[in-house]
Amino acid sequence: MKSRTVLQISFFILPIIVSLAITAVLIVAVGSDPREVFEAVWQGAFRNSNAFAGVVNFWIPLVLCSMGLIITFTAGLWNIGVEGQMVMGAIFASWAARTLVLPPPVLVGVEIGLAMLGGALWAGLVGLLKTRLGVHEIFGGVALNSLANVAAIYLIAGPWQPPEGGSAQATAPFPADSLLPPVSAEFPVNLLAVVIVFIAIAAVIIALRGTRWGLELRATGKNPRSALLLGVPTTRSAVSALMVCGMLAGIGGAYRVLFTYSSLRPFVSGGIGFLGLLVVLLVAVKALWVPFVSLLFAVILAGSTRLRVALQLDQSLAGVVQGMLVLLVLLANGLRQRFMERDSRRPEAETRDYPLITRPDTEAENV
Amino acid sequence: MDLELKHIHKRFGHVHANDDISLMVRGGSIVGVLGENGAGKSTLMKIVSGFQCADSGEIWVDGRRTSYRGPQAAIASGIGMLQQDPLDVPAFTVIENFVYGQPGGLLLGRRTAHERLSRLCQRFGFELNPDAPIAQLSIGQRQQLEIMRLLALGVKTLILDEPTTGISAEQKSMLFQALRELAKQDGMSVLLVSHKLEDVISLCDEVVVLRAGKVVGVLPMPATAKQIVSLMFGQELASQAQAPVALGEPKIRLENATLRGKRVTVENFNLDIRAGEVVGLAGLEGSGQELIIRACVGLTKLARGRVLVDGKEKTGKPYRDFLGCGVAFGAAGRLEEGLIGGLTLTEHVALTENTGQMLNWGEARQHTEAKLKHYNVRGLPESPVEALSGGNQQRLLMALLPRQPVLLALEQPTRGLDVDSAQWIWKQLLARRESGTAILFTSPELDELVAYSDRILVVYAGLVYEITDVGSTTIDELGRLIGGQFIVAAD
DSSP states (O other): OHHHHHHHHHHHHHHHHHHHHHHHHHHHHTTOOHHHHHHHHHHHHHSSHHHHHHHHHHHHHHHHHHHHHHHHHHTTOOOTTHHHHHHHHHHHHHHHHHHOOOOHHHHHHHHHHHHHHHHHHHHHHHHHHHHHHOOOHHHHHHHHHHHHHHHHHHHHHTTTOOTTOOOSSOOOOOOGGGSOOOSOSSSOOOHHHHHHHHHHHHHHHHHHHHBHHHHHHHHHHHOHHHHHHTTOOHHHHHHHHHHHHHHHHHHHHHHIIIIISSSOOTTTTTTHHHHHHHHHHHTTTOGGGHHHHHHHHHHHHHHTHHHHHHHOOOTTHHHHHHHHHHHHHHHHHHHHHHHHHHHTOOGGGGTTOOOSSOOOOGGGGGO | OOEEEEEEEEEETTEEEEEEEEEEEOTTOEEEEEOOTTSSHHHHHHHHTTSSOOSEEEEEETTEEEOOOSHHHHHHTTEEEEOSSOOOOTTSBHHHHHHTTOOOOSSOOHHHHHHHHHHHHHHHTOOOOTTSBGGGSOHHHHHHHHHHHHHHTTOSEEEEESTTTTOOHHHHHHHHHHHHHHHHHHOOEEEEEOSOHHHHHHHOSEEEEEETTEEEEEEESSOOHHHHHHHHHOSOOOOOOSOOOOOOSEEEEEEEEEEEOSSOEEEEEEEEEETTOEEEEEOOTTSSHHHHHHHTTTSSOOSEEEEEETTEEOTTOOHHHHHHTTEEEEOSOTTTTTSOTTSBHHHHHHHHSOOOSBOOHHHHHHHHHHHHHHTTOOSOTTSBGGGSOHHHHHHHHHHHSOSSOSEEEEESTTTTOOHHHHHHHHHHHHHHHHTTOEEEEEOSOHHHHHHHOSEEEEEETTEEEEEOOGGGOOHHHHHHHHTTTHHHHHO
């Protein structure tokens, strides 16, 4: 029993150490000092309140996307389309910001509401493609990601181009009233967004643990056939999971345009949706861990922007660290499962071989 | 080539799929392997052909012990298997399929391949266009191709899994002719796995019967269908167990239903099950009974015809609609279709109880405890469902079914249960029947069918024969019917 606990802990810590070691080797290989890199990233993230605000500004959309993805993963869906859902949220919010003239608090509410709608519609499309036409959510998601980005670029270069001429870099900045206000100049973070993030975390956890909807999602994710036979509306479950994820991602997209950039830009999601996938894989779909792991990722992401200034290193190093970490944690999980299986070769071992994430059978409706 | 199996064991969880199986196939002979669903035939064949490993036991080829891992190694030892669904690549042409897997370098040697294929085709009288895509071939032709491919690989023992399902009579006689020739002229050993008594009787030199993972008999041919059936099903039939109940209104009706499965089609089928009636569906696996039972609950769509529940039209409606009308379905595979691995017992109960959007786990736990007690399920409310034994899983499924269903449609309700558990399940089922529930069930156990059914429908290759006088049915008669011999009688 004791050795088992040690094993569990070492399987948790080992991949972190190994990924840091590999990254260190890579840094040495490009001719830098790992300690300096660490120092630069740390400075980049925690140098002062402004730097830390940068971390929080990555953290907000990342947690929103990740919490949404917790829902879709629970339902057994690979929602790669989360990026596109963010972009759609950004586009919808941008439309409101550019077009509507309302008192600021109302306008912000409408913008966020529309962003949720945009994300949900885009995600619902993935769901419809999957359940009605048999297009796997990964393929549908990838296609809709491209479409969302194309739509954004079209708007930026076309109808929404700035009056001084379309360079396809960004739309003109949105009116000040339509933007989310920062807490202060020293700590430029929007408070409302932080509140929304905490509400989202709580809501997702409660929904998954305490509601019929959440239980049905889990049933659908683990075994759609059985779930259907036990009376779960599996199609509705899958589509609603996607749409809720789309809503959260949509808010994330809105934050990028209404706060981070104050305008709509191409690829406004900045890969945060994909990063959310990594976060959720890393925490093995355990919702409570999402804010913490997201924070770690946000620190690496925001901190590494300083790499270029301090060490003339490209900030893509952040991506290397993150990718390495996820890869090694997943690898360690796989190894641990094998290890445990061999450890406890009970007769049930073969029948309880259920993967973490099972792809719902699109034929579940007509078994 | 002589193939001998010695003391093969294979377990899946608590199921002992192969329990000390020993058998001998001499070169030049055709041996039939018979047995009901779950008797262990497929497992044994997978072990012999290298798709699975035995837990223990030995395989001897020509007097020498061999061991191999994987189908490729089995083929290298001379053992090849023709799968029920031929393992070909649909996007390829006949000749491409023939060539793949053949030894040789990078160059395929199309011309030699063409020559070999056409020689083999000529020998057996098969007509295959080498350039035709697989998608245009019938199952019978794909089988022919697969056999020739295996022969070209140097296979000396051929295993065939249900080769006659889904092929025409002409293709069947060609196949049998080829098999006889291969055995008699080339000294090949052939293992034929089949449900169909007529095939086995007409082709095999010897029949090995499996039941519950064990070899229960080896019969030299010719043997009569009666001898084989009594070995397959074991005991003599029990008599009907329950007094008939007064029947009520028709609860489920199929009208001129045509049901299309992958391999069988049930055509123009009519069925009425009345309140309080128990109807048993007999038939060997894949004969069409699963189409019928699933059509009654909305899981198989009707190609033609109508389905009515309680007099209300339900044709084309999804399963959830049927469920809403009080139709309940229990599938044969408990952890595949029915229970959800990874969820706890309490979560299962909460899932099936209609208590609004917010869940009250304390209450759900109490309900679960009550149900576990009432249904005699040994397990904790918070333990995951896959930790339960098979019998307890079955009882849990029973506990999850609606209390007063209009129709209970159950596939093999007592599969894998001991006698006591099986009786207990039936006590529960019959209690529901008293209150007007109609019951439709399938079973591979003849005595279960006879003991509990008011009527038995025997399904063979999509055709249905009805036994109304269950009380006076003999095992011999039922076995013959299941083997398809009512077709002759009807002619």
